[in-house]
Ligand SMILES: NC(=O)C1=CN([C@@H]2O[C@H](COP(=O)(O)OP(=O)(O)OC[C@H]3O[C@@H](n4cnc5c(N)ncnc54)[C@H](OP(=O)(O)O)[C@@H]3O)[C@@H](O)[C@H]2O)C=CC1
């Protein structure tokens with residue numbers, strides 16, 4: 143493992159602008175169509191992808207250039223969903239397709255020919271080649287081996303982007319890393335975790351370290367508990383067979399949510415550069431206590447209450463006795479000076495009552511005395527949908543009443559920032575690859591520590607003593623024991639859960655806490 147600041151810092155990144163070819167492996171697939179090409183289009187539309195670039199789709203499927211263009215075209219839209227036909231046509235001019243195998247030389251010879259033709263036609267001496275692997279992980283090593291052997295830019299710059307999953311557990315991650323590490327320098331590899339490209343996740347470092355009031359209170363003395371929650375309103379419909387081997391913990395917790403948690407809990411990096419940030423993320427991860435198998439709540443969804451939505455086990459591709467976890471709440475403890483004793487809950491579920499990803503930081507209550515039954519402050523950072531940060535605080539009810547009530551300091555992006563382009567996660571991350579900025583990509587040693595943390599839990603949940611997941615109805619909040627689980631981690635549901643965000647007008651002053 144490299145994991146060292148020197149290896150990347152020593153190599154000053156060049157920006158990929160002109161002289162750039164982008165090869166999308168797995169171009170016939172789902173990710174390419176829905177995310178990779180639309181993100182390249184978004185960057186092109188916004189002027190961040192040089193019109194002199196060449197974009198080549200590569201996959202085994204026998205497609206023509208036109209077939210690929212037809213496949214991706216419906217997904218090339220403006221952020222508001224409108225079409226921009228002129229821009230789409232200009233973008234598609236840059237795109238072509240090569241059909242070839244992933245593990246044999248022939249397709250790569252054809253690819254090299256196209257790359258060299260483009261580079262010589264444009265008198266490019268130091269080519270920039272970006273290879274994006276929108277492929278299942280089983281193909282990563284063959285493709286990377288062939289890239290290195292046949293299309294690596296010997297006299298220019300090569301960057302390789304790989305998608306999660308980075309292994310299935312600690313051993314498989316290490317095996318994959320052992321195969322990939324000799325091929326590329328760590329600064330040439332970009333491991334995408336698309337949550338790191340989300341606007342609110344990118345805001346965490348700034349919010350925490352550029353605001354004295356937050357920074358000063360960000361510790362066990364002031365924070366009662368932390369929750370990171372991921373809710374999706376749909377099940378694994380049609381993907382059950384795939385999901386059965388993965389489960390919700392591998393799908394979003396070991397990667398996306400853990401990234402959020404490390405950014406939320408790490409110490410102040412010495413600078414904003416990629417290695418300083420990633421060093422701190424690794425440092426805090428090493429302070430995580432092993433996940434306690436008795437401090438988890440796992441669930442699997444059944445049919446919706448009205449019977450209209452199928453349960454997880456109704457999928458024909460799923461083993462009828464599967465104990466696959468589609469909902470999990472996990473308790474974390476960080477054993478360092480800042481966080482010792484603060485309960486942290488990460489929870490994620492499919493087929494829930496809504497789609498939402500958010501962070502909740504609940505502060506300690508104020509001393510009793512002048513107030514009775516006053517709510518805690520709670521900072522909510524909503525990652526999606528509709529980015530927002532709001533701080534629930536106590537304030538006098540306006541008017542004659544002196545009663546306290548919960549209100550909020552509210553930064554809702556859509557209200558605060560008008561006509562502002564907030565890039566999609568993949569747009570933002572591909573832009574980072576072009577500039578050579580690794581801050582929002584996952585380093586090898588981060589993965590090693592995170593797999594070390596999660597592998598024992600996964601082995602337990604997939605082993606002979608695995609608990610049977612608690613059932614919950616499709617479209618519900620999750621397992622019935624969730625509320626009790628959260629309360630046992632010191633989460634206080636204020637006013638019995640009456641508070642709704644946002645509430646603009648005080649309508650129930652009689653219910654508010656008395657001073
Ligand atoms: N889809 C999504 O929204 C997300 C996907 N990812 C990750 O991105 C990667 C690609 O995902 P996705 O596009 O959904 O995957 P697909 O299953 O659509 O595969 C992409 C392409 O890879 C080729 N392929 C499929 N199976 C194999 C195989 N066993 N061996 C070699 N090639 C194969 C196929 O192209 P052909 O046969 O033409 O060569 C296919 O079109 C995966 O690692 C996935 O985990 C990450 C986040 C979200």
Ligand SMILES: O=C1O[C@H](COP(=O)(O)O)[C@@H](O)[C@H](O)[C@H]1O
Pocket residue numbers: 336374393394499
């Ligand atoms: O990686 C994955 O993430 C998506 C959720 O991503 P989001 O950007 O839509 O929040 C999840 O649906 C999928 O199962 C998982 O593989």
